[in-house]
Amino acid sequence: MPANETLSASVYVTAPAGSAAAERERTDMTIWIEDQGTDAQPGTDRVRKDTIFNGKDG
Amino acid sequence: MSTPEASPPPALYAAREPIFPRRVKGTFRTLKWWLLALMLGVYYVTPWLRWDRGPNLPDQAVLLDLANRRFFFFMIEIWPHEFYFVAGLLIMAGLGLFLFTSAAGRVWCGYACPQTVWTDLFILVERWIEGDRNARLRLHRQKWNAEKIRKRAVKWTIWLLIALATGGAWVFYFTDAPTLAANLIAGTAHPIAYTTMFILAATTFAFGGFAREQICIYACPWPRIQAAMMDEDTLTIAYRDWRGEPRGKQGVEGNGDCIDCLACVNVCPMGIDIRDGEQMACITCGLCIDACNDIMDKIGKPRGLIGYLAFTDETREREGKEPKSVWKHVFRPRTVLYTTLWAGIGIGLIVALFLRTEIDVNVTPVRNPTFVTLSDGSIRNTYDLRLRNKHSEDRWFDISVTSEAPLDGRSRAARTCASWCLRTKPCRPASM
Numbered sequence: 085m086p087a088n089e090t091l092s093a094s095v096y097v098t099a100p101a102g103s104a105a106a107e108r109e110r111t112d113m114t115i116w117i118e119d120q121g122t123d124a125q126p127g128t129d130r131v132r133k134d135t136i137f138n139g140k141d142g
Numbered sequence: 143m144s145t146p147e148a149s150p151p152p153a154l155y156a157a158r159e160p161i162f163p164r165r166v167k168g169t170f171r172t173l174k175w176w177l178l179a180l181m182l183g184v185y186y187v188t189p190w191l192r193w194d195r196g197p198n199l200p201d202q203a204v205l206l207d208l209a210n211r212r213f214f215f216f217m218i219e220i221w222p223h224e225f226y227f228v229a230g231l232l233i234m235a236g237l238g239l240f241l242f243t244s245a246a247g248r249v250w251c252g253y254a255c256p257q258t259v260w261t262d263l264f265i266l267v268e269r270w271i272e273g274d275r276n277a278r279l280r281l282h283r284q285k286w287n288a289e290k291i292r293k294r295a296v297k298w299t300i301w302l303l304i305a306l307a308t309g310g311a312w313v314f315y316f317t318d319a320p321t322l323a324a325n326l327i328a329g330t331a332h333p334i335a336y337t338t339m340f341i342l343a344a345t346t347f348a349f350g351g352f353a354r355e356q357i358c359i360y361a362c363p364w365p366r367i368q369a370a371m372m373d374e375d376t377l378t379i380a381y382r383d384w385r386g387e388p389r390g391k392q393g394v395e396g397n398g399d400c401i402d403c404l405a406c407v408n409v410c411p412m413g414i415d416i417r418d419g420e421q422m423a424c425i426t427c428g429l430c431i432d433a434c435n436d437i438m439d440k441i442g443k444p445r446g447l448i449g450y451l452a453f454t455d456e457t458r459e460r461e462g463k464e465p466k467s468v469w470k471h472v473f474r475p476r477t478v479l480y481t482t483l484w485a486g487i488g489i490g491l492i493v494a495l496f497l498r499t500e501i502d503v504n505v506t507p508v509r510n511p512t513f514v515t516l517s518d519g520s521i522r523n524t525y526d527l528r529l530r531n532k533h534s535e536d537r538w539f540d541i542s543v544t545s546e547a548p549l550d551g552r553s554r555a556a557r558t559c560a561s562w563c564l565r566t567k568p569c570r571p572a573s574m
Contacts, residue, residue: 085529085531085536085537085538085539086531086536087198087531087533087534087535087536087537088198088199088210088212088531088532088533088534089530089531090528090529090530090531091527091528091529091530091531092526092527092528093526093527093529094508094524094525094526094527095505095524095525095526095527095541095543096522096523096524096525097522097523097524097525097543098516098520098521098522098523099520099521099522100520101518101519101520101521102519105521105545106519106520106521111545112545113543113544113545114543114544114545115503115505115525115527115541115542115543116540116541116542116543116544117501117503117529117539117540117541118539118540118541118542119500119501119537119538119539120537120538120539120540121537121538122535122536122537122538127537127538129499129500129501131499131501131502131503133503133504133505135505135507135525136507137523137545138507138512138513138521138523139513139521140513140515140521
């Protein structure tokens with residue numbers, strides 16, 4: 085990702101048919117962003133965002 | 143029956159009398175010169191300071207980069223979503239103003255307010271061109287002639303140059319100063335730069351050169367608000383009338399220490415007489431203290447006929463007691479509370495500054511629809527993700543998702559990664 089930039093993206097999360105998350109109304113989930121660094125230097129930051137996965141009862 | 147002629151109502155408007163403060167020397171005047179030099183120096187020089195941030199970022203030490211929505215302050219870089227830092231600094235500035243006003247009255251007005259600082263600078267130029275108070279009064283009253291035209295033209299030209307430099311310095315804070323300076327001179331800068339510069343130059347010229355004390359008395363809300371921060375222990379400038387009155391010629395039996403020389407009035411940039419008591423127009427600049435102390439030295443009387451004094455001290459002095467020490471006025475519950483709040487916010491901002499990460503993420507679930515059932519029966523949710531790379535170099539990012547779900551439906555406390563836990567592999571998607 086370019087330096088000093090803001091990226092907008094859509095993230096698609098899929099729960100397999102019949103799985104608990106697919107059947108339940110709501111499931112807590114967390115999206116993690118991990119800084120992998122540059123080609124020369126590994127990253128150190130890891131950021132989490134808690135959100136909800138809506139199942140088919142939702 | 144005759145009716146007496148009705149006298150016309152008194153005029154409610156009085157034309158402004160120009161004020162020509164006399165030159166004065168002393169402790170407070172010296173302090174004001176030093177502060178003036180420091181503050182003007184900081185204002186004019188700061189945009190020209192450089193700070194190396196690497197190849198992808200501007201090298202201006204202090205820069206409000208509105209185009210890229212970034213604020214640079216030496217090694218600190220503030221992004222739009224971190225505006226709470228700016229809000230915190232503004233709250234600290236407000237609390238600082240409350241603290242200083244509570245402890246020492248209107249020291250902001252007297253020493254640090256831009257209106258005071260630029261007016262002082264303009265009066266300095268005026269005195270340099272036209273002479274001290276009496277010469278300026280004489281020039282003001284005389285008819286227009288070659289001498290008056292020459293002096294006024296020189297004075298206004300220098301004022302205008304200062305005003306242009308002031309407006310110019312302001313716009314330099316918003317873009318690369320050397321580049322903008324070259325563009326301004328070449329006439330190729332953006333019209334907004336010229337407009338901003340000329341508006342600020344015009345207000346500086348008018349406020350510092352002509353409006354002067356009227357801004358403080360009629361336009362500024364602070365004199366009205368400051369009373370809420372002051373109490374009987376606040377230090378303000380006061381005239382010790384119990385020592386100075388009755389005023390009159392020196393050596394006459396029964397007269398006080400005030401010889402009614404009007405030195406305190408003649409040096410006042412607000413044109414007030416401090417002997418009339420505390421008044422809204424007084425900016426507590428301390429110049430009347432310097433002027434009076436100088437006179438007291440000359441007539442062999444003790445200094446301090448005019449001085450920084452709290453209301454409680456006035457009562458004590460009238461009773462023949464010693465005033466409280468300055469520190470007892472400065473350290474009292476109100477000022478300690480302001481200091482504690484100020485320091486608390488400052489420490490909080492510093493901690494937040496060190497704890498912040500170089501990446502920032504916002505995740506918003508798409509709610510229309512909340513989920514989509516795919517052809518194989520699986521359920522898909524969509525999330526809008528905004529990721530900010532605050533590093534000054536390109537970087538790779540790995541996005542992964544974990545969920546928590548009861549293992550068997552009986553223990554809600556159990557937390558684990560669900561069976562559908564997703565992780566993008568390989569972790570360097572081309573789009574990132």
